[in-house]
Amino acid sequence: MATTKIYLDTRAVKPGNPARLKLSICHFRSRVLIPLEAKVLPSQWDDAKGKVIKHPDQMRLNIYISRSKEKVDSLLLGLANEGVLATCTIAEIKQYIIDILNPKLAETRAREAENKKKFSYQYKEFANKHTENTMKIYMHTYSRLSAFAKENDIDLENILFEDVTREWLSNFDAYLAKTSPSQNARNVHLRNIRAVFNEAISNEVTTAYPFRRFKIKPIATRKRSLTVDELRTLFNYPVQEYARVHRDMFKLIFMLIGINAVDLCHLKEIVNGRIEYSRAKTHRLYSIKVEPEALEIINRYKGQDWLINALDRYTSHQDFIKHINKALKKIGPMRRLAGRGGKWEIEPLFPELSTYWARHSWATIAASLDIPKDTIAHALGHGNSTVTDIYIDFDQDKVDRANRKVLNWVLYKKKSASYSVPKGVSRSASKGVSHSASPIE
Template identity: 30%
Template sequence: MATLKAVLKDKKKDNTYNVKILVVHNQKNAYIKTKYYLKKNQLRNNRVVNHPNADIYNDKLSQLINKYERRLLDISTKLGNLSVLDIKDYLESELIQNEIEFFDYVDGVISELTKKYEAELKRNGKASNRTADCYTSLKNGIQEFIKPRSELLFRHIDKKFLESYEQFLRDRGTNSGVWNQMKDLRALFNRLISDERQLLSPEYYPFKYYNVNALKKDSEPRVIDLDDLRSLFTICPLNNDEAFALDVFKLDFFLIGINAVDLYHLENNGGYIANGRVFFDRSKTEVGHSIKIEPEALELINKLRGKTKYFSFQERYSTVNNFTKYMAKFLRRIADDLKIPEFTLGYARYTWATVAFNECEVPESIIDFALGHKLSKTLAGAHYIKKKRGLMDDANRKVIDMVIYLP
């Protein structure tokens, strides 16, 4: 027979632990997360102590364990054929429609996505965990909005909530981030409503009354002003970390704003360098792409070479997430030093496209081609035109000359 017990596990920064229901079966353990958090000295012998709400917590936990035990009785004749994980999944499967808690659900989604990311990384040598990162940012934003953190049911997130959260984001000076936060929240709702377990009724879908797409116009392109960009190519950073990050940014720009994940994986379970070009499949679209290595890029490639891996940043940062995190940190310092708006590695791509179009008069179709976009809605995408790589190579040369050499 499986046994159940309340235990503390997974310590947080505030020194509290999540109360989990320990499931023991055939000398194997599994844990079911609850929404309760306690300090180490506040749980003793399955009872909450030394807590102002101890009676309430004990009542809630007792009800929960009793409910699980009743469910175990329903399958008592089948327990011998089940693993402890089977039992855990069975107990967790009884979710009440329309009572899904936001933070519990998003934590579960992030955990699921992270496991898939780790498996893909192990299998293919490269992967992106961007969706999990977006949901983490969303969770942190809403947690800050309703501070102190309390239970938040999805059915309580209505039009009024969305409008208040939008204003909260704008008051923090994140106008361009409103679109990202709201589209990610909408995606989370879509994920929940489409769940075959019917966890949330469509009547609680708030985006029927709140237009997320109208926010997109507020999302300005992440572009560095041309004068500020030129200053980045002439300054001497204050320390080695900033100098290193700036070299990476310059290389990224010279490679037509290659995505950070693709740059990180060059000659590192990803693309490769041969015959004066960089070859890779874009991680975002899986489109095969090739970029000519201009002399300025070659100089930086040689400068950034590693000892055990092709690039030194592949040695310094064990994952692409750490790579982008620390690049953002050091580039932010450079922006502060220059008294210019903050920027990240991703700005290289948008800025390259903007300089190409506005300053070098490169046609949009060539810019799309140079960025490695899918061309399914164009003649080239329909295989009527076979474009020459030389057209995008010429465009990149014009952009580099405009930024570095022209007055």
Template identity: 25%
Template sequence: MATVKVKFRASSVPTKEGTLFYQVIHKRVARQINTSYKLYPYEWNTPNAEIVFLPDIGNNRRNYLASLKDTLHENTNRLKGIILCLERTGEDYATEDIVKHYLTSSNIEGFISFTRGVIQQLEQIGKQRTAERYTTVINSFGRFLGENDVLLDEVNSNLIVRYENFLKSSGVCPNTSSFYMRGLRAIYNRAVEKEMTVQRYPFKHVYTGIDRTTKRAVPLKIIRQIRELDLTLYPMADFARDIFMFSFYTRGMSFIDMAYLKKKDLHNSILSYRRQKTGQKLFIKWEKPMQEIIDKYDTGNTPYLLPIIKDMNLDERRQYKNAAHLVNDKLRKLGEKLELAIPLTTYVARHGWASIAKSKNIPLSIISEAMGHDSEKTTRIYLASLDTSAVDKANSQILKAL
């Protein structure tokens, strides 16, 4: 029967970290499986093939080593599980077969390989946004696993709790961690539905809620400062600022909705659009500062109102995503220049509009209508019979205060 060992390969530079690898031997044929796990020579006990915890190491290093120890234990058990599966078939197998199953999960399904298959299917049926979400989630989970796969049957509560701790130690905020967890749970449930594994409820001990965001709004004076920045010599930062201000002027319109605004959506001084997130139709009275931004840019070769999707021969969604990354990167730097306490993004414009509207004593029902919050039961109550002219009046009031 095949054997599995964990071995350490020292760096050619004595003071630098070396790497760990798994050695699989079957019928006197040895193969190596490399990892990205790093250790200093004094942290590895070669005779016992185990990690050494020195008494004077810091908490961060101790936590890293403890997590690595658990990972090594799980991965060796996984390799042993693959060997047992191959033994039970009663057929002859080679060392390469063990390594192949471990790395690609061929015939023995792994969580990452299963997810890649789901993503491919989603792309084929046109569900691009869900595919992109799953890709983001599985890339993060893959970094946690050291780019190795894990069997579907090995996705349990202990593994997911370790992943949550990994995210926390990486500085990931609770809402982002929850986003990853909810994505993984959706993928896992797909595997359960296909009867590829049994339901073990691995996410019952991790956070999957959504914390209320409280620190994304900025006061009116900060919005003024952003508007009045002289960015003549910095066209990309100027463009990012214009997108931020356009979002604010339009009651906190989201970036994706701005990207897909078309010229035909503006008619008789009314801008109408359907929210990408909820499908709700919104109407905005066209104001002078909105037109001033539109007049700055040449969009003659596209049907779009803003210069976000600029080349009709290229993938529109990829252009939108690239632009979103660029704009938020430039906004973050502007926020640092203004010494803001929070990262500046296009979403701050949305929160800022709502916060300022509330400070102007504009009723919650009008704020809810203005921002298209029809997905919440409480908001729907407020929106039951609201005249949209009140929303336009509220927006005009805020723009005049600016």
């Protein structure tokens, strides 16, 4: 049989301060303390009688603690008579008692447990686990869900996972199509919803999964890569100084196997000839060998606190990317328009060019050189994170040779993976000697 006693917990309480009264429960040599809503000074507590003394509100407090103990004793007796007490753990007993002594808390906990089954609650919890930028993407989807729910008189805050059926998703997709004709753009929202379902299933919140029947079908998009000849044209095209700097950043991204611009901005150092970082988007670890051509660009744009000076010149990586992409779209032949004080007109070589094209271009050219798909996938971080991926290290040298082969073909028209100091690249760059830095405009 479990036993109970009122206990004044003076541990960690400074002299002269009141301590909290607690209900001590012993069960099979285990003990738990459950806090009561009462505090008194040690001089105001008679431990032998289990009563408050010399306190201006002692009558109310004694009635409160007496009734609390009676409730608990009654509960324990009932559990004992039902034969349940003998199989209860001390933690289970504690939870029973907390519910008895604080019904409002029990009600709140029950409500929270019910909320956790709801799609809306789990969606917001899932979004909040991510970085700020990723969270914004998920919450943008939630804003579209809210608009859809309002139009269709759906109580989004209270729907369960089981309510999100194949038909429900089809109707949501049709709603999105009114303002977003691009299926791929709509697929972003649908994949966000699917990610929440996957998380909820993993956490055993639900077994419902409408995506077994509702398929997200991507639509092939126009190419976002440059051919070898186009890359050579871009890399060697005569440009103004401001554009040369931004083109150098595009070249650097390409030479670092399509590194994301946000990760490029936040690189700190080169260690043993390599850059090593955790990608901001996926948190996957990367290790890329810095080839001499890339090192020459890095040395030209050294930063104060970072490897390159992008964040020395711009307020954020977003601002940096915006300026690069704007400059890339302005590379091309220029002609002055007719008329007095005529303006210059640019005919862009590649009107839609952006930093993202560097990554696609690297992968496309690597494939054209018959570099194995698994090597390309590993270079781009497209592994599946399987048990095999975790316990068997991929031969990083394969990726290094693949990148060298791509650079040799694009820069020097040589289809080999070997490196010798080519014309146009200083020997100091191949040895890692710093050059004077130029600012990014």
